[in-house]
Amino acid sequence: xxxxxPVTDITFCLDHIVGFDRVQAAPAFGDATTxxxxxxxxxxxxxxxxxxxxxxxxxxxxxxxxxxGVVRTSPGYAEGxxxxxxxxxxxxxxxxxxxxxxxxxxxxxxVNEMIGGACLALxxxxxxSQGQIEALEHHASDAIKDLYLPKLTSGExxxxxxxxxxxxxxxxxxxxxxxxxxxxxxxxxxxxKIYISWGDHDMAENIVHLVLARLPGAPGGTKGISLFLxxxxxxxxxxVPGVGNTLSVVSLEHKLGLHGSxxxxxxxxxxQGWLIGEENKGMAAxxxxxxxxxxxxxxxGVSVAEAAYQHALAYAVDRKxxxxxxxxxxxxxxxxxxxxxxxxxxxxxxxxxRALTLDLAVSxxxxxxxxxxxxxxxxxxxxxxxxxxxxxxxKVADRGIQIHGGMGVIEETGAAQFARDVRVTAIYEGTNGIxxxxxxxxxxMDGGTAAFALLDEIEDTAEGDLLAAAKALRQTTEDMVAxxxxxxxxxxxxxxxxxxxxxxxxxHTRAAATGDxxxxxxxxxxxxxxxxxxxxxxxxxxCGSDGFYDLSADDFAA
Ligand SMILES: Cc1cc2nc3c(=O)[nH]c(=O)nc-3n(C[C@H](O)[C@H](O)[C@H](O)COP(=O)(O)OP(=O)(O)OC[C@H]3O[C@@H](n4cnc5c(N)ncnc54)[C@H](O)[C@@H]3O)c2cc1C
Numbered sequence: 254x255x256x257x258x259p260v261t262d263i264t265f266c267l268d269h270i271v272g273f274d275r276v277q278a279a280p281a282f283g284d285a286t287t288x289x290x291x292x293x294x295x296x297x298x299x300x301x302x303x304x305x306x307x308x309x310x311x312x313x314x315x316x317x318x319x320x321x322g323v324v325r326t327s328p329g330y331a332e333g334x335x336x337x338x339x340x341x342x343x344x345x346x347x348x349x350x351x352x353x354x355x356x357x358x359x360x361x362x363x364v365n366e367m368i369g370g371a372c373l374a375l376x377x378x379x380x381x382s383q384g385q386i387e388a389l390e391h392h393a394s395d396a397i398k399d400l401y402l403p404k405l406t407s408g409e410x411x412x413x414x415x416x417x418x419x420x421x422x423x424x425x426x427x428x429x430x431x432x433x434x435x436x437x438x439x440x441x442x443x444x445x446k447i448y449i450s451w452g453d454h455d456m457a458e459n460i461v462h463l464v465l466a467r468l469p470g471a472p473g474g475t476k477g478i479s480l481f482l483x484x485x486x487x488x489x490x491x492x493v494p495g496v497g498n499t500l501s502v503v504s505l506e507h508k509l510g511l512h513g514s515x516x517x518x519x520x521x522x523x524x525q526g527w528l529i530g531e532e533n534k535g536m537a538a539x540x541x542x543x544x545x546x547x548x549x550x551x552x553x554g555v556s557v558a559e560a561a562y563q564h565a566l567a568y569a570v571d572r573k574x575x576x577x578x579x580x581x582x583x584x585x586x587x588x589x590x591x592x593x594x595x596x597x598x599x600x601x602x603x604x605x606x607r608a609l610t611l612d613l614a615v616s617x618x619x620x621x622x623x624x625x626x627x628x629x630x631x632x633x634x635x636x637x638x639x640x641x642x643x644x645x646x647x648k649v650a651d652r653g654i655q656i657h658g659g660m661g662v663i664e665e666t667g668a669a670q671f672a673r674d675v676r677v678t679a680i681y682e683g684t685n686g687i688x689x690x691x692x693x694x695x696x697x698m699d700g701g702t703a704a705f706a707l708l709d710e711i712e713d714t715a716e717g718d719l720l721a722a723a724k725a726l727r728q729t730t731e732d733m734v735a736x737x738x739x740x741x742x743x744x745x746x747x748x749x750x751x752x753x754x755x756x757x758x759x760x761h762t763r764a765a766a767t768g769d770x771x772x773x774x775x776x777x778x779x780x781x782x783x784x785x786x787x788x789x790x791x792x793x794x795x796c797g798s799d800g801f802y803d804l805s806a807d808d809f810a811a
Contacts, residue, residue: 254567256306258298258367259559262607264291267359270763271612276357279622285356293356297342297364304336305371312374312513313670317454319505319515324453327513333375334456337368338408343379347386351402358545358621362552362614366607369556373674374513376556378411378451380549384542385412385463389482392530392538397482400492401461410494411457414542415446415464415519423687425536426474430466432481432526441523442466442481445503448681452517453485453502459494460485462519463542464526465535472533480535481526500524510673543682544635548613550682551638554646554675555606561646561653561671562599568657568666569596586656595656599649601779604764605757606645612760613638626706633696633703636688640746641753643678643685650675689745692752697734697741704730704752711759718780719758722787726755729791740797747793754787 267273267290277285312327319325337343345361347353361383369376386405389398404410421427430444442464446452453460462483471477486494503518530538569587577588586592613634619627650672654661657668664670679685696703708730711723733741733748741748758780765776 254564256302256309256371256560257563258301258370259607260294260298260367262604263294263363263366263611265764266604266608266611267363269767270608270760271359271615273357273359273611273615276359276615276618279619281622282357282618284354285360289356290360293345293360294363294367296340297367300336300340300342301367301371305333305368305375308333308375308513309372310667310670312372313510313674314512316512317505317515319502322501323455324502324505324515324517326454326456326515327374330375330513331456333372334378334408337375337379342368343382343408344386344406346383347406348390348402351390351398352406353386357614357618358548359611359614359618362548362610365549366552366556366559366610369553370560372513373553373557374511376553377511377514378454378456379408380546380553381414381451382408382410382412383549384414384545385461387545388463388480388538388542389529391541392480393482397527397529400488400490401482401484404459404488404492405461409457410459410461411451411454413449413452413460413462414539414546415449415452415462416539417446417448418444419447423684425465426478428465428467428478430464430521432466432468432479432528433523434468435525438527440466440468440481440526440528442483442521442526443523444521446519446521448506449517449519450514450681452515452519454515458486459488462500463529463539464521465539466526468532475536477533478535478539479532480529480538482529483521483524483526487525498524509676510670511677546682547635547639547688548610548617550678551606551613551640551642552610553678554642554644555603555610557646557671557675557678558599558603558606558649561650561668561675562596562603564666564668564671565599565653565656566596568660568668572658574658592656595652597775597778598782599652601761601775601783602645602649602757604775605753605760605779605783606642608760608764609634609753609756610638610642612756629699629703630707633692633707636683636692636696637749637753637756639682640679640685640688640749643675644750646675646678647672685749686746689749690742692749693733693741693745694738697730701730701734707756711755715759715762718784719755719762722755722758722784725788725791726751729794732795736797740799743798743801744794744796747790751787751790751794754784754790758784758787 308329344353346358349355432440432442464481499522506516572586576582577584616627616631660666661668761776761779764772
C-alpha cells in the first residue's frame, strides 16, 4: 500500500484545532502566508509519496553498513536525502541570514511528520541537523555560525548529537568524555560515544558532531559538562572540508528496527573541537537541541502511526474472512465489529497525537515571538507530546499487525516494520519514563500553574464528560503537587497519559464542532471509549509509588 501524505488532515488541524493563524499573525512570521504554507505542504506531500516512501523497505532490507571505516547508506537513501535537502526541508525554520526559510516550527513539524511517515529511518537525519542548527543559532559564536550554518541549512553537511556513553544513558551527568584546551582557542576532545544516530554516512560532504565532554577540573554531574562542535573534516576559512579529524566509527549497532539509520559507536581521540556556549554550560546549549528533538520524536510516533494505519486499512478492505454482519455477509474484515474497533481507535489516536504535536509547535512559535505564557505552555506540553506521540506510534503499529492477522508477522507485508521501527522512539531523546518524571518533577515545580492554565483553556469550552475529566485532572494535579518526589515519579507515566487523554478529548471536541461527519464520529469514539481511561490513569497517578518497594529485588526474583 503506497503511503498517502496526510496533507488534508494536517491542514485541518492547523485551521481548526491549534490556532495556527495566531502564528501567521505575528510579524516575525509574516512570510508564512496560507498560500506559502499550503505550497510547502503540498510539495512535501508529493516528494514523500513519490520519492521517500519507496525507500522505506529498501532501508529495512539493506541496512546501512560500515565499509573501511565509512558508513554506506541503504540503496536510494542518498537520492532521497538530496530531494529533502534540495527542497529546503532541512531548513524550513532556520535563520534566513544563513540560508534558511525562517518559517514557523509548525511548518517544519508538519513536513517532518510526512517525511517520517514515508521513511522514518531517513527522516531522523534531517531531524538531527535541524536540532543542531537551532543550537548553533542560539549558542555559537558568529565565526562558527558563519562557517557552519550555511552548509547545514543547505543540507550539504549534516549534524549529529553525541551525549550517550556506555555508563551515561538517562544519567547524562555520568559522562566522562574529556576536552583539553589546545592553547589556540580549540580543544582536544576524547572519549567514546554510543548509539550516535547518523554518526557517519556517505550522503553529505561533511558531518558535524555536537559532543558533550568535560573540561579539566570541571565539577561532577551535569554542572560540569560543556558542548563542543567537532567536524568530521576540518573546514578551511572558506568552508571547504579539509583534513580528517581524529575521530572514527568503531562499529554500527544491530537494531530491532530503523535499519536504514546508522547508529554508531563513535571514538574521539583528541579530535579538534570548538566550544559552543560557555564552559560548563553545555547542558543548557544541548537542551535547545533536545527540546527541538523531543517534539520531533513525538512527531515520529505520529508519522509511523499514520503509515501503519493506512497499511492496515488497505488490508482490511481487501481481506475476506468469515461472514460479515453487514451487506450480503460476504464483505471484507473491515466489516467485523472488532476490526472496526481497532481501526477507529487507531484513527482517533492519530488525530489526537497529531493535534497535540502541532499544538506544541504553535506554542513554541508563539514563545519565539516573546509570549511568556506560550513558553510555559510549550514547556509543559513537551514531555506529553514526546511520550504520548511515541506511545500512539507503538500502539497503532501493533494494532496494524493485529489487523493483518498472521500476515502481520510475515515481514513481506511490511506491517511488522512499522512496529520495529517505531519502538525506539519511546526510548531515545529521554525514555518516556524520563519524560513523565520531567512532567511531574520540573514541570510541576511551579506548583501546577502551567497545568492549571491548560486546564482553564479546556474547561472554558468543555461540557459533560470532558468537563468532568478536566476537573478530576485538576484535582489530581493538586494531589501530585502535594506528593513527595518519588511518589510523583511512581505516578508520573499514568499522570502524563491522563493529561494526553484529556487534551485528546479537547481536540476531538473542537474537531466535532465543525460538523464534519467523520470528525463527529471520531470524537464520539474518543469521548466514550478513550477518555474514560483517564480516570483509571488518575487513580494510578495518585497512588504514586505506594507498594512499589514492598518487594525487595530478591523478592522479584522469587
Ligand atoms: C537507535 C538509537 C539511537 C540513538 N541515538 C542517539 C543519538 O543520536 N545521540 C545520543 O546521544 N544518544 C542516542 N541514543 C541513546 C538514547 O538516548 C538512550 O538509549 C536513552 O537515553 C536511554 O539511555 P540507556 O539506553 O542508557 O538506558 P538507561 O538509562 O539505562 O535506562 C534503562 C531503563 O531505566 C529507566 N531509568 C533510567 N534512569 C532512571 C531514573 N532516574 N528514574 C527512573 N527510571 C530510570 C529508563 O527509563 C529505562 O526504562 C540512541 C539510542 C538508540 C537505541
